[in-house]
Amino acid sequence: NAGVTQTPKFQVLKTGQSMTLQCAQDMNHEYMSWYRQDPGMGLRLIHYSVGAGITDQGEVPNGYNVSRSTTEDFPLRLLSAAPSQTSVYFCASSDENTIYFGEGSWLTVV
Amino acid sequence: GENVEQHPSTLSVQEGDSAVIKCTYSDSASNYFPWYKQELGKRPQLIIDIRSNVGEKKDQRIAVTLNKTAKHFSLHITETQPEDSAVYFCAASRHNNDMRFGAGTRLTVKP
Numbered sequence: 506n507a508g509v510t511q512t513p514k515f516q517v518l519k520t521g522q523s524m525t526l527q528c529a530q531d532m533n534h535e536y537m538s539w540y541r542q543d544p545g546m547g548l549r550l551i552h553y554s555v556g557a558g559i560t561d562q563g564e565v566p567n568g569y570n571v572s573r574s575t576t577e578d579f580p581l582r583l584l585s586a587a588p589s590q591t592s593v594y595f596c597a598s599s600d601e602n603t604i605y606f607g608e609g610s611w612l613t614v615v
Numbered sequence: 616g617e618n619v620e621q622h623p624s625t626l627s628v629q630e631g632d633s634a635v636i637k638c639t640y641s642d643s644a645s646n647y648f649p650w651y652k653q654e655l656g657k658r659p660q661l662i663i664d665i666r667s668n669v670g671e672k673k674d675q676r677i678a679v680t681l682n683k684t685a686k687h688f689s690l691h692i693t694e695t696q697p698e699d700s701a702v703y704f705c706a707a708s709r710h711n712n713d714m715r716f717g718a719g720t721r722l723t724v725k726p
Contacts, residue, residue, distance in 0.1 A: 545624070546718055547621070547704055547716040547717055548704065548706075548716040549716070550714070563713070604649070606658040606660075608658050609658055
């Protein structure tokens, strides 16, 4: 039982490039979400999903896309990276009681 | 949507003293209030949580209190130890997939 697995752990992008952060969970949770963490701003919700085929926007969705084709996977796509998207990204899945975070992905956009 | 405010942003205490971190929330329908501890370079880890039908919950040296009328909740750490040094986040939600976090409190416990 690996929990929530995120890849890559570190990534440097050039402005305008696109990339996908991968997230997978093996706990059969219906709920999955993506957060970004910036200094002094806590964790801000980007997108979330309540089950396969269903996604919705969080607090800061602009510049990001998600899809949920299976219960296990919830990838986050940056369409055209900008320096403002330099951040630490956490994927999470949750049951009725607890959120489980992945280890984080450190993304730098130059 | 829900808005969570957390104070103080930094807190320094002497080992053995108590630490208190306070949060307020805006959505009266929120019913779940977890607290997370995050060490440098690590993921947030749940340390304690409380639901809206309970006013207080304790787990060894940590406790959380909830005042639904005033829409605020607090984390209390007693007999602090150097290993308690970390960033602590409060959060509030109606359900786990739309959780909103406070900005965090950096706690430093001085030996």
